[in-house]
Amino acid sequence: MTAKLTLAMPSKGRLLEAAEACFAQVGLAVIRDGLERGYQGRIAALPDVEVTFLSAIEIAQALKDGSVALGVTGEDLLREAVPDGSAAIEVVLRLGFGHADVVVAVPQCWLDVATMADLDEIAVAFHARHGRRLKIATKYPALTRRWFAEKGVTGYRIVESAGATEGAPAAGTAEAIVDITTTGSTLRANRLKVLDDGVILRSEAVLAAGSEHLGHPVVAMLKERIEAVGIRQ
Amino acid sequence: MAAFAGQGFETIVPDILQPADIFLDRSGENIRSRTYVFTDPSGAELCLRPDLTVPTCRFHLSHQADPRREARYCYCGPAFRFQPGGADRLHPSEFDQAGVEWFGASDAELAEAEVLAMTVAAVEAAGLRRYTVRLGDLGLFEALLQSLAMPERWRRRLSHQFWRPKQFHALLDQLAGVATRSRTSISGLIDTLAQAGGAADAVGLVEQQLAAEGLALVGGRNSREIAARLVEKALDRSERPLAQADAQRIETYLGLSGSPTDTAKALDRLAPDLGSPMVEAVRRFHRRNALMGAAGLPLDEATFAGVFGRQLEYYTGFVFQIEAADPDGRALAIAGGGRYDRLLSDIGSPYPVPAVGCAIHTERLAAACRAMTR
Numbered sequence: 001m002t003a004k005l006t007l008a009m010p011s012k013g014r015l016l017e018a019a020e021a022c023f024a025q026v027g028l029a030v031i032r033d034g035l036e037r038g039y040q041g042r043i044a045a046l047p048d049v050e051v052t053f054l055s056a057i058e059i060a061q062a063l064k065d066g067s068v069a070l071g072v073t074g075e076d077l078l079r080e081a082v083p084d085g086s087a088a089i090e091v092v093l094r095l096g097f098g099h100a101d102v103v104v105a106v107p108q109c110w111l112d113v114a115t116m117a118d119l120d121e122i123a124v125a126f127h128a129r130h131g132r133r134l135k136i137a138t139k140y141p142a143l144t145r146r147w148f149a150e151k152g153v154t155g156y157r158i159v160e161s162a163g164a165t166e167g168a169p170a171a172g173t174a175e176a177i178v179d180i181t182t183t184g185s186t187l188r189a190n191r192l193k194v195l196d197d198g199v200i201l202r203s204e205a206v207l208a209a210g211s212e213h214l215g216h217p218v219v220a221m222l223k224e225r226i227e228a229v230g231i232r233q
Numbered sequence: 234m235a236a237f238a239g240q241g242f243e244t245i246v247p248d249i250l251q252p253a254d255i256f257l258d259r260s261g262e263n264i265r266s267r268t269y270v271f272t273d274p275s276g277a278e279l280c281l282r283p284d285l286t287v288p289t290c291r292f293h294l295s296h297q298a299d300p301r302r303e304a305r306y307c308y309c310g311p312a313f314r315f316q317p318g319g320a321d322r323l324h325p326s327e328f329d330q331a332g333v334e335w336f337g338a339s340d341a342e343l344a345e346a347e348v349l350a351m352t353v354a355a356v357e358a359a360g361l362r363r364y365t366v367r368l369g370d371l372g373l374f375e376a377l378l379q380s381l382a383m384p385e386r387w388r389r390r391l392s393h394q395f396w397r398p399k400q401f402h403a404l405l406d407q408l409a410g411v412a413t414r415s416r417t418s419i420s421g422l423i424d425t426l427a428q429a430g431g432a433a434d435a436v437g438l439v440e441q442q443l444a445a446e447g448l449a450l451v452g453g454r455n456s457r458e459i460a461a462r463l464v465e466k467a468l469d470r471s472e473r474p475l476a477q478a479d480a481q482r483i484e485t486y487l488g489l490s491g492s493p494t495d496t497a498k499a500l501d502r503l504a505p506d507l508g509s510p511m512v513e514a515v516r517r518f519h520r521r522n523a524l525m526g527a528a529g530l531p532l533d534e535a536t537f538a539g540v541f542g543r544q545l546e547y548y549t550g551f552v553f554q555i556e557a558a559d560p561d562g563r564a565l566a567i568a569g570g571g572r573y574d575r576l577l578s579d580i581g582s583p584y585p586v587p588a589v590g591c592a593i594h595t596e597r598l599a600a601a602c603r604a605m606t607r
Contacts, residue, residue: 083317107452109443112462114417117400122454122462124393130453133258145266152397157257157265175452191448196417 004048005218008062008071011039011053015205018097019072026225049218057081063089069213070222076102076180076203080140090214091206093223098205099182102143104136104198106176107169108191115196116151119176123155126175133157137165137174140200144178147200166190237307237333240351245306247288253278255580256287267315281313286547286590289334290577300582303337309595323559325596331355332570332592336577342517344589345551345572346524352568352591353530356555360602364557364567366534368493369541371395372550372572373500376514377486380507381479383408384472386465391483395542405483410474419463426467433467435460482507489539493522496537521551549574551589557601567601568593 009030010016023030023043030051032041041051049070054062059073060081072095082089106113113119123134134156138144141158148156159174166186168174178200181187187194207226209219238244253270257280269281282288285308294300309331320326333351338344349366356364374395378388387408394401406412422442426433439460443450450456485503489496497519504515526532542552552571559565570591577586 107448108446109448109450110452110454110459111419111422111439111442112459112466114419118419118462120400121390121393125458125462126453127258129458131258132254134453152394152400169451170449172451172453175454191451193418 003216004050005070005213005216006050006052006068007043008052008054008059008068008073009041010056010059010072012055015056015072015074015098016053019095019205022095022097022226026229028222028225046218046221063208063210066210068210069216070207070209070219072205072207074098074100074203075206076100076140076143076201078206078208079201079203080142083142087211089208090211092209092214092219093207093226095205095207095226098203100180100203101182101199102140102178102180102201102203103187103194104144104147104176104178104200105166105181105187105192105194108193113195116148116153116198119195120151120153120155123153127155134176135159135168135174136176136178137161137168138178139165140178140180143200147178151197166192237331237351237355240305240347242305242307242333242335245289245292245308246310247282247285247292247308249282249311250279251282251288251291253280255291256280256283267317269313269315283314284312285310285330285332285592286334286573287576287580289590290336290580290588293334293336294577294581300577300586301337301584303335303339305333305335307331307333323565323597323600328597329595330592331595332590334588334590336586336588338587338589341550341572341587341589342521342524344587346521346528346530348570348589348591349525349553350528350530352553352555352570352593355593356568356598359598360605361557361567361598362605364555364601365536365564366530367541367554367556368535368537369539369552369571370514370518370537370550371542371548371552373511373514373518374486374539374542375549376510377483377503377507380509380511381475381482383475383479384468387475398540405475405480408475409477409480411480414469419466423463423466423470426463427470433464435464435467439463487539489537491537492533493518493525493535493537494532497522547573547576547579553591557597557604559601560604565597565601566594567598 009019020030028043028045030041030043039053041053043049043051052068056073057077059071060077062068063071064081078089106119113122126134136144136156137159139161141160144158161168165177165179167190168177169192170190207222213219256268257265268283271279273279289306289308293304297304309329311327312330313327316324316326333348335344335348375392378391390404394404407414426435426438436456439456443456482503489499500515500518504511522532542548548571550572554569555567556564557567568591572589574585574587577588578584
């Protein structure tokens with residue numbers, strides 16, 4: 001007796017293409033129902049699985065609230081959505097694509113700042129001089145808080161950023177940022193530099209499951225097949 | 234409350250809605266993540282007060298023409314804290330906090346001893362019998378640093394890291410020359426400055442480098458601030474390391490743990506060959522012990538610890554916490570308080586105002602009392 005499982009796949013972009021290619025390669029091609037733009041689908045070889053297409057950030061949330069059992073999403077989004085040490089969601093498999101780093105970056109003109117410890121020191125001086133806290137713009141408030149706490153940096157404030165985070169220091173809405181980067185070229189173009197110890201997470205796409213579904217045969221089968229093909233180098 | 238009002242403390246009802254900035258700019262992000270912050274229809278950032286000390290300070294500043302004038306307040310009202318691990322009976326997101334704040338007291342040790350005595354009397358009046366009292370003194374730590382030979386910037390860095398043991402020890406090892414400084418991406422620039430010695434024009438060098446790379450100054454800092462920090466880093470290269478004996482004294486102080494009476498003896502052994510700030514701080518420690526004894530506090534049952542500073546960075550001197558065991562036997566803070574001499578000037582007082590206070594978590598106190606009757 002096996003219950004139906006919902007698998008969430010990214011609904012668009014490079015993450016979708018890579019995820020579809022990965023599943024097809026192991027003989028589990030995802031078929032979209034209805035038109036090309038349908039948001040439901042299935043996998044012929046797995047009649048127990050219903051596929052739903054969501055944005056990567058919604059997948060992290062849906063895994064968290066339990067509305068989907070399995071999902072392919074970015075590790076950065078998952079770690080941001082799920083509190084540290086929570087056993088509710090587990091990474092079944094790292095998929096070897098969608099690589100990106102979540103980093104702490106500061107203006108290149110800060111010639112005296114190389115590490116998180118430097119950032120901590122100037123945060124104190126900044127508060128003394130301006131009477132307000134150093135602002136960090138980010139879409140990752142939870143990851144930022146955890147990393148800064150681990151590094152002992154406390155005198156800062158988060159400004160939640162909706163988009164174009166890397167432009168915040170030049171625009172004056174924040175002094176530093178925590179953002180995602182693949183090649184670092186966007187950061188460089190905005191005259192920002194990553195701190196020496198500023199890599200919070202080396203993220204990639206993951207297959208994640210709610211912990212109550214880990215024992216489901218489909219989860220074990222997906223893991224076995226993808227590992228066997230050796231997509232994960 | 235009766236215990237406080239009876240001692241000549243004026244009962245006040247500070248605002249529940251508070252401007253968020255004052256809490257967040259004071260406490261930083263760790264408090265923000267536990268504060269209910271929201272935006273009102275005009276766009277202003279407000280919060281539900283996570284604590285009554287800051288609201289009481291604001292009340293004082295708005296009601297007294299001269300904030301230095303002595304004032305004694307007591308309160309009992311709701312405070313709000315988000316509980317990341319989920320709210321429960323002992324960690325409620327809304328709870329009543331009762332407490333006192335005493336501003337402008339002329340006799341520091343007397344005010345500290347009295348506030349602690351009042352807090353103990355209040356929890357006992359509520360029926361609490363089995364509890365422990367933990368004590369600390371951030372002023373003593375500051376005095377110890379002042380009494381040891383080192384550049385002022387090192388003292389500033391050490392006291393900044395007091396609340397973070399891991400970073401503190403890494404820094405201490407580095408200053409004492411035990412651990413070598415690791416190279417970073419800015420070490421080359423610091424080398425240049427260090428080699429030029431005192432003759433270097435650091436601001437010129439910074440401006441030259443910025444111009445060469447075509448970098449505009451962003452991020453709210455100017456070339457003087459950037460140069461000044463580089464100079465400090467360069468100076469650290471040639472500075473004589475902190476003496477081993479002094480580093481050991483700091484470790485000895487932080488390792489202190491025992492009754493206030495035993496601690497006083499240990500401090501006497503630590504202090505005699507130290508400078509006057511420490512001698513004076515130790516004298517105050519003795520005097521406070523005597524006053525606490527005179528107020529009827531059982532000194533031998535309390536524990537003083539050098540590292541005990543509580544997790545709220547606004548304390549500046551004597552600190553205390555009253556703890557009882559929760560149902561699983563873990564220590565649970567029922568009440569706490571201490572001296573915070575910089576808070577009033579930080580939030581707008583034109584003068585420094587000495588302040589000492591305490592707060593009781595009434596839900597936990599009630600739970601601890603119920604647990605004992607069972």
